[in-house]
Amino acid sequence: MSQPLLKLDHATIRFGGLTAVSKFSLEVQPCELIGLIGPNGAGKTTAFNMITGVYQPTEGHIHLNGKSIAGVKPHALTREGIARTFQNIRLFGSLSVLDNVRAAMQLHCKHGVRAALWRGANFRKLEGDVESRAIELLEIFKLGDLKDEEAKSLPYGDQRKLEIVRALATRPKLLLLDEPAAGMNPTEKEELMHLIRFIKDKFQIAVMLVEHDMTVVMGICERIAVLEYGIKIAEGTPEQIQRDPKVIAAYLGTETEKEEPADA
């Protein structure tokens, strides 16, 4: 198999005495749709935070395209092709829907302070391009009509979608979605599953998602990793995961396999 896009090698992070994620190893291939599941507090979001550079692993390594990301700041990692959404929605609330996407596009926008001040023909053309690209992305998620609304005034489901659009605007190779379906109704979830598959194929990106909704996870993921108490207890296809006794135990809480929880 080709070089993995993302490689976690025994990534461990401790907060004081608590080991939130322990020796987590995982490979993500380009254009793969992978799920990360586990009970509440299993360390899924923490894993995301390590991958995106928000937290630095205490031990272990993370490689992106074969390069170590140790010490790389989140904004620089975005430049390298990692984008994410947040579990607790972190839009730029006071900006319009369009400007949320636009802000994420400054990364690939060639002009800076000088062009903004001079406002020449080139600047206007670039701004026009940025705008049409942003609208194009918004249209995929049917948010085009809402482009002038204030982001924080959007309904919950639309805010989640806007987070995905905003992340896509950074042109990622790996998109991390943190509970994208949370708070959505069944119809919206159905639509979301379709959209995630669509953007994965259209933009040729790998998608990694943390999700509690099993219909969504089992429905779209090609591969799933399961975390419990910060430890990976299983990895495989949806079918394998559904049959895995450890996973069933973790979710249903039966006493088979109940080892001492790691450090927790």
Next chain:
Amino acid sequence: MDWLLQQLINGLALGSIYALIALGYTMVYGVLRFINFAHADVLMLGAYAAYFLAPAVGGIFPLPSFTGTLIILLLSAMICAGIGILIEILAYRPLRHRPRLTVLITAIGVSLLIEFTCQHKAVFGADTKPFPQLLPEHDFNLGGLVISSNDLVVVVTTLLLLGIMWFIVQRTKMGTAMRAVSFNQQAAALMGININRIISFTFGLGSALAAVAGILYAMKAPGIDPLMGVQPGLRAFIAAVLGGIGSLPGAALGGLLLGLLETFAGGISGLSNYRDGIAFAILILILLFKPAGLLGKATIEKV
């Protein structure tokens, strides 16, 4: 050598006062997570309370005397505790769930309001007033060293109050509740702790300490004026940050360190003119290299 020891004594006395004021900043920061700019002005009000109480108390217990001073200290502390609680209820409580910046600006507004109101000629007036002698003064000569009785009183009072504070916070129910509120306000409220009462208590306690500090400061200063709190207030705030804001031992340590550093720097010719700047330079250095302070805990922002 004598010079060093002498500076050490002066520094300890000054640092003790900073420590007392810093405790107030740090406690309020602990429960409400904001810098109470008006704290410095409560200190000034404490000194003025003593100034106005002195003749009345002196009528019963002729000053200078220890009994009279003790009564003045207690009364001023009570008055300032009341003022502190009132400030919180009127100005900060309505803003409890607003952005911290809003509260910070309000605190600056309250501080300015107190300063300008007190400077008005119908209140205290802007001029410097001589502070009455409360305690009998005596300089002890220890082979070249001069220790004034005032300095001794300052250090002893501070140690005593630090002990009392430690007891209140660590050993009483109120103190446990304070710590709970500072740890997690919502959880504390769910456990049946009356948040408003704890916050009022904290403001009261901090303001009482500020009053004592104000009087001790005034005893060493040439006189009192409505802006007298500003400089020691800023220093004490820096001390609180130096020690780790939110940490009581940190505030005490920070106060002492700052007092010592300032006294030593002030004693070196050439540096003495920059005394005002030194405290801030120290603050900036700490925030850059150890933002959590000497005894503070680093926190991780949850994403």
Next chain:
Amino acid sequence: MSSTLNPSSTVGAKRWLIAGIALAVVVSMFSAQFNRYHLGIIIDIGINIILAVSLNLINGHTGQFSLGHAGFMAVGGYTAAKISLVASPLLPPALQPVIFLFALLAGGGLAALTGLGVGVPSLRLRGDYLAIVTLGFGEIIRVIVQNMESVGAASGLKGIPKFTTLGWTFSLAAVTIYFVTALVNSTYGRGFIAVSDDEVAASSMGINPVRYKVTAFVTGAFFAGIAGGLYAHHKQFLSPTGFDFLKSIDIVVMVILGGMGRTAGVVVAAIVLTLLPEVLRQFSEYRMIIYSLLIIVLMMARPQGLFTWNRKKGGAA
């Protein structure tokens, strides 16, 4: 702050800038008609507009609470004043405006450099910590100036040539407004507001928060320095006490009153707050009491500012 960027409306911005400068210069030609007292106040207004609009880039758009604007103003003011004091007598009258321009730019430049020096290390800090560091920085500047014999130390710097005119002041105010507005109203500039709204999310979107904050800080400091230079050549006298904590608070209040991140509102606030003390002249002893009450009441009743209006129009960013 919520305005949607509208390229078509910002295209004409350069024309507005030129119109603004032209208007300032034309009005300036008639300034002899003004009563000296009124003229003085109008220039004060212009200087305060520069200060408030530049601080708005830091405090409003970028959401970094700085209490040190008076410090940057002092750096710019003293630098510019010292340059004209030295250079002005040496050069012919025709070159005086050149000296002034150079002095202003040098003052702004040094203020910007100071801003870089203060900003790079301290902008990692958040909220009230940053406020305290910038406050401390302002105090340090004051202490340094107080001890510098070459700029008059505590007794002040006297005899600064009167170069500041209505034309200079309002041309530069127009430049400041243009600069800040144009900067923020671009794809690049949305980054400032993104940092202000949510720093963590911003950095996850490839926005380098430190870079944006430092840019805002340095730009703000530069214009504060320019304002300081104008102030020095307007009052013809500088004293360290003129740049104390209270001056920084004054500028902050203008920004808050105008509505953080809303340039138009901030300009209005700068005008109103410059005029207010003049109007309240007969109550001068209560002036500062009213002022501090105003801050408190404002924070309770309208923390979003007084001069903010319907955001549908959106042009205020």
